[in-house]
Amino acid sequence: MKIIKLLSLAILFTGAIYGQVATKHAITLELAKKIAVAAENKANQMNIDVVIAIVDDGGNLVYFERMNGAQLGSIKVAKKKAVSAIFFKRPTKAYQERVAGGNNALLSVDEILPFEGGAPLVYENNYIGAIGVSGGTPEQDGIIAEAGAKILEEVAK
Amino acid sequence: MKIIKLLSLAILFTGAIYGQVATKHAITLELAKKIAVAAENKANQMNIDVVIAIVDDGGNLVYFERMNGAQLGSIKVAKKKAVSAIFFKRPTKAYQERVAGGNNALLSVDEILPFEGGAPLVYENNYIGAIGVSGGTPEQDGIIAEAGAKILEEVAK
Amino acid sequence: MKIIKLLSLAILFTGAIYGQVATKHAITLELAKKIAVAAENKANQMNIDVVIAIVDDGGNLVYFERMNGAQLGSIKVAKKKAVSAIFFKRPTKAYQERVAGGNNALLSVDEILPFEGGAPLVYENNYIGAIGVSGGTPEQDGIIAEAGAKILEEVAK
Amino acid sequence: MKIIKLLSLAILFTGAIYGQVATKHAITLELAKKIAVAAENKANQMNIDVVIAIVDDGGNLVYFERMNGAQLGSIKVAKKKAVSAIFFKRPTKAYQERVAGGNNALLSVDEILPFEGGAPLVYENNYIGAIGVSGGTPEQDGIIAEAGAKILEEVAK
Numbered sequence: 166m167k168i169i170k171l172l173s174l175a176i177l178f179t180g181a182i183y184g185q186v187a188t189k190h191a192i193t194l195e196l197a198k199k200i201a202v203a204a205e206n207k208a209n210q211m212n213i214d215v216v217i218a219i220v221d222d223g224g225n226l227v228y229f230e231r232m233n234g235a236q237l238g239s240i241k242v243a244k245k246k247a248v249s250a251i252f253f254k255r256p257t258k259a260y261q262e263r264v265a266g267g268n269n270a271l272l273s274v275d276e277i278l279p280f281e282g283g284a285p286l287v288y289e290n291n292y293i294g295a296i297g298v299s300g301g302t303p304e305q306d307g308i309i310a311e312a313g314a315k316i317l318e319e320v321a322k
Numbered sequence: 323m324k325i326i327k328l329l330s331l332a333i334l335f336t337g338a339i340y341g342q343v344a345t346k347h348a349i350t351l352e353l354a355k356k357i358a359v360a361a362e363n364k365a366n367q368m369n370i371d372v373v374i375a376i377v378d379d380g381g382n383l384v385y386f387e388r389m390n391g392a393q394l395g396s397i398k399v400a401k402k403k404a405v406s407a408i409f410f411k412r413p414t415k416a417y418q419e420r421v422a423g424g425n426n427a428l429l430s431v432d433e434i435l436p437f438e439g440g441a442p443l444v445y446e447n448n449y450i451g452a453i454g455v456s457g458g459t460p461e462q463d464g465i466i467a468e469a470g471a472k473i474l475e476e477v478a479k
Numbered sequence: 480m481k482i483i484k485l486l487s488l489a490i491l492f493t494g495a496i497y498g499q500v501a502t503k504h505a506i507t508l509e510l511a512k513k514i515a516v517a518a519e520n521k522a523n524q525m526n527i528d529v530v531i532a533i534v535d536d537g538g539n540l541v542y543f544e545r546m547n548g549a550q551l552g553s554i555k556v557a558k559k560k561a562v563s564a565i566f567f568k569r570p571t572k573a574y575q576e577r578v579a580g581g582n583n584a585l586l587s588v589d590e591i592l593p594f595e596g597g598a599p600l601v602y603e604n605n606y607i608g609a610i611g612v613s614g615g616t617p618e619q620d621g622i623i624a625e626a627g628a629k630i631l632e633e634v635a636k
Numbered sequence: 637m638k639i640i641k642l643l644s645l646a647i648l649f650t651g652a653i654y655g656q657v658a659t660k661h662a663i664t665l666e667l668a669k670k671i672a673v674a675a676e677n678k679a680n681q682m683n684i685d686v687v688i689a690i691v692d693d694g695g696n697l698v699y700f701e702r703m704n705g706a707q708l709g710s711i712k713v714a715k716k717k718a719v720s721a722i723f724f725k726r727p728t729k730a731y732q733e734r735v736a737g738g739n740n741a742l743l744s745v746d747e748i749l750p751f752e753g754g755a756p757l758v759y760e761n762n763y764i765g766a767i768g769v770s771g772g773t774p775e776q777d778g779i780i781a782e783a784g785a786k787i788l789e790e791v792a793k
Binding site: 342345346350353356382445 | 499500501502503504505506507509510513535536537538539602607634
Binding site: 236 | 380381408424427432433434
């Protein structure tokens with residue numbers, strides 16, 4: 166598998182130079198569903214009803230589910246966490262900490278939602294999308310989002 | 323009536339398991355009007371002109387009234403307080419206190435209005451809607467909203 | 480099961496009169512997933528990549544998936560078809576036909592999307608939500624949405 | 637009463653000239669509720685569930701109610717009909733007829749909703765507000781709105 170991967174990277178690189186059109190990894194609906202199952206299982210295990218939103222590398226929605234008891238306010242929050250994580254290529258926790266530290270200027274950026282629970286989906290150093298979770302405390306949402314994002318490590322094996 | 327209620331809950335549960343269709347309580351216009359009368363009476367007693375907005379469990383408007391002297395700015399504020407209270411299943415006072423405590427990150431969530439005066443309407447542990455009041459100080463709005471929301475306790479008897 | 484259902488309806492009625500709190504059926508995530516699987520299967524069978532959106536009785540998103548080749552424009556179209564179908568308690572096809580027949584006035588109503596592919600989800604005469612599908616022709620979207628909505632008939636048995 | 641009215645008009649007129657500040661008639665919440673009761677009674681009589689919205693002379697909401705079975709899509713439609721009727725000082729039926737006659741250009745005006753069911757509230761030649769009704773056919777909505785608006789004639793006696 167390792168050889169194929171190196172080869173694949175080589176081809177990506179070659180392609181970019183040769184024809185000036187790059188190649189990128191891309192999330193599929195099948196993968197998004199796997200990520201959601203992992204996140205939902207973690208939420209059930211923690212006994213919390215959440216909304217799970219998964220976007221692609223363009224910030225566009227691929228998959229969404231609202232667990233039965235989840236509050237309606239989490240619909241937009243989960244989506245915005247996912248968009249925030251892919252648009253700025255970092256977990257939303259990073260912004261939570263900055264705003265908590267007094268950096269209110271970040272509130273002027275529409276696509277930033279400064280609460281834990283948004284995590285980029287990274288595959289072989291490519292940001293292929295993001296997951297956003299809302300419904301518990303920011304810390305709980307972060308744990309559930311991570312349970313989903315971690316699936317990428319197994320897929321990569 | 324108690325037997326009917328217990329039976330009803332049992333069927334609720336059975337229904338949810340059997341057909342994967344749940345059953346939930348729902349606000350009616352008649353109930354919304356009763357809630358509004360209670361809130362308006364309290365406002366009159368306190369000599370304050372307010373806007374009263376009542377939404378259902380989906381955050382959709384059921385009833386609205388603007389008392390004669392109420393400021394126009396309270397139209398949207400009252401509605402947003404009601405939506406905030408049902409979308410996050412808690413009184414808006416909770417968010418007022420957090421933002422006052424320094425949690426500015428909450429300002430990035432569009433559906434949150436962090437001022438007292440929004441209260442969920444709860445019937446037998448079901449969130450069936452919310453009331454939002456605006457026109458006085460946040461504290462006054464909160465008292466008026468509560469006067470409306472309390473009606474549910476009598477209905478439940 | 481029939482007796483329990485009749486009893487349940489009786490209590491629904493009693494409850495509405497007694498406490499002015501009504502009772503209504505509600506969609507669950509489990510049911511939404513079943514509906515989506517039926518719609519996705521039909522789409523695969525027809526060899527079309529679509530977006531599937533399912534909302535509850537308040538027009539709030541419960542489930543969403545975008546099949547791999549589906550166009551991004553279908554994200555909002557599918558959602559708006561679902562909202563249109565529940566907000567006006569009829570299939571979006573009804574509006575497509577009216578606009579095709581010259582009723583352009585309908586274009587002034589924001590929540591109406593006048594293309595086939597949105598269908599209400601009806602359970603025991605209750606509008607519990609709606610499904611919206613976009614990605615093929617309006618007619619194809621309509622067939623796929625119907626394949627999803629039809630699941631309710633089996634659930635009701 | 638007639639003498640008082642003439643006197644009142646005289647004072648209005650005098651006031652306008654003297655201080656360059658005019659005086660206008662204004663809707664009250666009490667009047668709006670009366671109008672709504674008349675409209676709701678007519679709707680009940682016709683066995684239709686509608687949304688009733690009443691705005692003041694500035695197009696700002698004074699009163700709103702959604703009858704129990706009314707479709708959610710009627711929430712915005714009723715409000716927009718009311719705004720349309722006061723913003724353009726004519727019943728929305730006028731625009732329905734024009735668009736039906738091919739005048740699609742009217743669809744570019746955000747505040748126009750070209751369906752019957754919006755009627756200005758006129759008191760002594762003053763446009764003091766408007767009522768918007770949605771839930772039935774445009775014709776039915778128009779009848780219900782008129783039943784509400786007609787109350788002004790009795791008030792004026």
